[in-house]
Amino acid sequence: MKSKKLFERAKKVIPGGVNSPVRAFNSVGGTPVYIVSGSGPRIKTAEGTELVDYCGSWGPLILGHARKEVVEAIQETASKGTSFGINTPREVEMAELLCDLVPGLDMIRLVNSGTEAVMTALRIARGFTNRRKIIKFEGCYHGHTDSMLVSAGSGLLTGGISSSAGVSKETAAETFVVPYNDLNAVLEVFKRHGNDIAAVIIEPVAGNMGLVQTVPGFLQGLRDITARNKSLLIFDEVITGFRLAPTTYGRVIGITPDLTCLGKIIGGGMPIGAIGGKADIMRILAPLGSVYQAGTLSGNPVAVAAGLATLKLLKKEKPYPTIAQHGKKLAEGITQAARKAGIKMFCPCIGGMFTPFFCDGPVTSLADAKKADTKTYAAFFHGMLDNGIYLPPSQFEVGFISATHTDSDIIDFIEKAGSVLIEIKPKK
Numbered sequence: 001m002k003s004k005k006l007f008e009r010a011k012k013v014i015p016g017g018v019n020s021p022v023r024a025f026n027s028v029g030g031t032p033v034y035i036v037s038g039s040g041p042r043i044k045t046a047e048g049t050e051l052v053d054y055c056g057s058w059g060p061l062i063l064g065h066a067r068k069e070v071v072e073a074i075q076e077t078a079s080k081g082t083s084f085g086i087n088t089p090r091e092v093e094m095a096e097l098l099c100d101l102v103p104g105l106d107m108i109r110l111v112n113s114g115t116e117a118v119m120t121a122l123r124i125a126r127g128f129t130n131r132r133k134i135i136k137f138e139g140c141y142h143g144h145t146d147s148m149l150v151s152a153g154s155g156l157l158t159g160g161i162s163s164s165a166g167v168s169k170e171t172a173a174e175t176f177v178v179p180y181n182d183l184n185a186v187l188e189v190f191k192r193h194g195n196d197i198a199a200v201i202i203e204p205v206a207g208n209m210g211l212v213q214t215v216p217g218f219l220q221g222l223r224d225i226t227a228r229n230k231s232l233l234i235f236d237e238v239i240t241g242f243r244l245a246p247t248t249y250g251r252v253i254g255i256t257p258d259l260t261c262l263g264k265i266i267g268g269g270m271p272i273g274a275i276g277g278k279a280d281i282m283r284i285l286a287p288l289g290s291v292y293q294a295g296t297l298s299g300n301p302v303a304v305a306a307g308l309a310t311l312k313l314l315k316k317e318k319p320y321p322t323i324a325q326h327g328k329k330l331a332e333g334i335t336q337a338a339r340k341a342g343i344k345m346f347c348p349c350i351g352g353m354f355t356p357f358f359c360d361g362p363v364t365s366l367a368d369a370k371k372a373d374t375k376t377y378a379a380f381f382h383g384m385l386d387n388g389i390y391l392p393p394s395q396f397e398v399g400f401i402s403a404t405h406t407d408s409d410i411i412d413f414i415e416k417a418g419s420v421l422i423e424i425k426p427k428k
């Protein structure tokens, strides 16, 4: 009831009642929940109901909610001042730590969100190459900067069309949108427009059409094509950075992009983003170079303190094998439960990220992902919610397992999923 009332009040003063569209539950229906607190893997709603959280603030909370050391770092820093707009020692420590943890990143600039990181990376790419066009992949989300709110146009070579009102035709046309995992499509665009492609940007593991991984050789293919054509390769690691190891996914697979965008985990739940890359490219940023970028709150001491505490804990505790093991167990368990219930499911999982796609696999592109039965996902989401488990409120997002989910949380998830799947199975 409280959530319902809060949502009614919110709708009067906030467009759609939410500060980010997916929170409105439009994809799954029903009333959005309101959260008052979190601890470890659990969150508490305004009604006082405890839920096991598999959304984790969309990725940042790899250490779970309100991890003691992170909260203490925030409190201690905030008590000494929340913002100065002047340099602080911890910014230097943060940049050094990131460059140390991600060989290949020579320099880092901190910003306030993943969107801002991507926006800056694209401007750097255009400034550095003196070219205009960008290639992105269908189903990848890179924040809400204009040139990324674009869908495929009528043909591969014609440039994109805007996917949001307010993005001009001209801006959209400068982004080519090609299918994920389709190297031939990328080659085709390069063949025709190679001299004008500033950058190729990709989520090296896609987390915004549900979880979709690249096929062997695809990312290396992108590295080769971009290098050959003197375009920049940008890995958007806003989700994947520090998710699979205490470094980037690029580093894990041994591919060094020219620029890397970071966010989420590196802020430990506080607003942050970062762009990093090779020194010769990063030196183009003001005040050294000709590409302008700035921010009143960039390198904010409280966000940096939370991020530093998180990164240090990840480096020390290395929770990754356990998270991966839990992810594998959950994905296998839920797939088996779906088979038992006679429901089609393909559930990929990597680094504690997972998506139960309600369709047959494999899912290697947005076209594949769209085959999923979103009605069944919505029913599953609500069935799990009624059983005290919070999943992302959309089929086309990823669930996140944190270091605080225990073996018994995972077993409980699988058991509950088993009953929910039987309950929601369409009756013949």
Ligand SMILES: Cc1ncc(COP(=O)(O)O)c(C=O)c1O
Pocket (backbone or CB within 6 Å): 058, 113, 114, 115, 116, 118, 141, 142, 143, 144, 203, 207, 208, 236, 237, 238, 239, 263, 264, 273
């Ligand atoms: C891969 C990726 N890039 C960029 C962004 C944008 O980050 P933010 O929401 O912090 O602006 C997101 C957000 O989910 C993302 O998943």
